[in-house]
Amino acid sequence: MKMLVEHIRMLKARGHTCIAVHRSDTATRAMPPWTTVEANVDVVCKLHERLNDIYPVHELDVVVVGIFHQVPELMAGVTAPVLYWEQGHEWLFGDPVRFQLQHNYLQQDQLFHKVMKLPVALIAVSRAVQSILAHEFGRHALIIPNDIDCERFCPGPRALYPPDKVLLTTPGQKPRQFAAHSILLVGNPALPLKGFDVAASVLVAVSKVLPLSVTWICQSQPEARQVPALINSGLTINLYISPPQDRLPALYRGHDALLFTSRYEAWGMPVLEAMASGLAVVATNCLGLSTFATHGVDCLIAEPRDVLGLARNLVMVLTDVKLRERLQVAARSAAVRFSPTAVASRLEMLLYSLSACSRELLQLRQSCADDVQLACTWASQTCCRSAAKASAQPGQADERKA
Numbered sequence: 001m002k003m004l005v006e007h008i009r010m011l012k013a014r015g016h017t018c019i020a021v022h023r024s025d026t027a028t029r030a031m032p033p034w035t036t037v038e039a040n041v042d043v044v045c046k047l048h049e050r051l052n053d054i055y056p057v058h059e060l061d062v063v064v065v066g067i068f069h070q071v072p073e074l075m076a077g078v079t080a081p082v083l084y085w086e087q088g089h090e091w092l093f094g095d096p097v098r099f100q101l102q103h104n105y106l107q108q109d110q111l112f113h114k115v116m117k118l119p120v121a122l123i124a125v126s127r128a129v130q131s132i133l134a135h136e137f138g139r140h141a142l143i144i145p146n147d148i149d150c151e152r153f154c155p156g157p158r159a160l161y162p163p164d165k166v167l168l169t170t171p172g173q174k175p176r177q178f179a180a181h182s183i184l185l186v187g188n189p190a191l192p193l194k195g196f197d198v199a200a201s202v203l204v205a206v207s208k209v210l211p212l213s214v215t216w217i218c219q220s221q222p223e224a225r226q227v228p229a230l231i232n233s234g235l236t237i238n239l240y241i242s243p244p245q246d247r248l249p250a251l252y253r254g255h256d257a258l259l260f261t262s263r264y265e266a267w268g269m270p271v272l273e274a275m276a277s278g279l280a281v282v283a284t285n286c287l288g289l290s291t292f293a294t295h296g297v298d299c300l301i302a303e304p305r306d307v308l309g310l311a312r313n314l315v316m317v318l319t320d321v322k323l324r325e326r327l328q329v330a331a332r333s334a335a336v337r338f339s340p341t342a343v344a345s346r347l348e349m350l351l352y353s354l355s356a357c358s359r360e361l362l363q364l365r366q367s368c369a370d371d372v373q374l375a376c377t378w379a380s381q382t383c384c385r386s387a388a389k390a391s392a393q394p395g396q397a398d399e400r401k402a
Helices: 002-015 068-077 103-117 127-137 197-205 245-252 269-276 306-321 319-337 340-356 358-366 369-393 394-401
Strands: 019-023 041-045 062-064 082-087 121-124 166-167 181-186 212-218 234-239 257-260 280-284 301-303
Touching: 002 340, 062 068, 068 103, 068 340, 068 369, 082 340, 103 127, 121 127, 166 245, 166 394, 181 269, 197 212, 197 257, 197 306, 212 245, 245 269, 257 269, 257 306, 269 319, 269 340, 280 306, 280 319, 301 306, 306 319, 340 358, 358 369
Parallel strands: 019 041, 062 082, 082 121, 181 212, 181 257, 212 234, 257 280, 280 301
Antiparallel strands: 166 234
């Protein structure tokens, strides 16, 4: 969602008319509440409505879809070329969670496979995603990478914003006022794929030999069951819970290292943001990073779940000043390559190309009308059942939508 919003901002700046569409029975606007970016037209489509019932879709030149569930409906109801931007999810990476019956994960996995057989144009966010689409589905996708505003995310001193909460991991523990080494974590503790159980184990191991201060930018306060290694560890963790987007760059600055422990990622935006901010990065080999980060050049990488390897890399970064400074400089140089201007030009060229061959793409789609309709029916059944189950558990529904 964050990068789709960024695309709207970039395309508007180039003179294009952008229509944001969000499907919801409760939302009052399509653009998310955490952004100041505004689309030219903001459309909220109710769950029982079709887009062509509430908007003149014949005026559209190209439709960009950010979630595979909506691809069949748009291919059936809009004549303009439909472009699906694959940014990664459990079903793409083969996460075992996709076989669960809860939240219709299994049906969503089957829907994803049906969508990949439709004649929808594809773009991938990274080489890793491009490779998976090619090997698993025989589909070729161009790469439109994420971008980073290196004027906003830049090196500088630590932010002075007070944390939303200070997490003390040991009963009776007093907050640590000073520590020699500052570590940054970024991500949602509720998502197992982020590997924060591993991050906690790494921090506990390193804290036995080096004093640490930990800052965690997260969507919710971590629970003990999510990071059991932190219990009675003596670590002090400053939590910044869902901070405003305009505050993020300041919160990244001035730390000694970012620790990033995802099991898999299509991209890994916190890593690029940290690199642009001039931080040394210790991360896992989680696939998506290979598009912009190189082990030993601008970051140090270990295998997912490798607590010992990650701890060793973190100790090296914290104790070897020359290594840390070299990684910081190289990280910043790597991030600068992914400027908004460069990415916007590539995206714009692709959209123009799709518009130019819209007639041929429509003919191809019409030749597969039965497959498109079947996928529509499957999507409707899958999403309606998921929504019905989620409505009984509002907290989970909100998290899935976010």
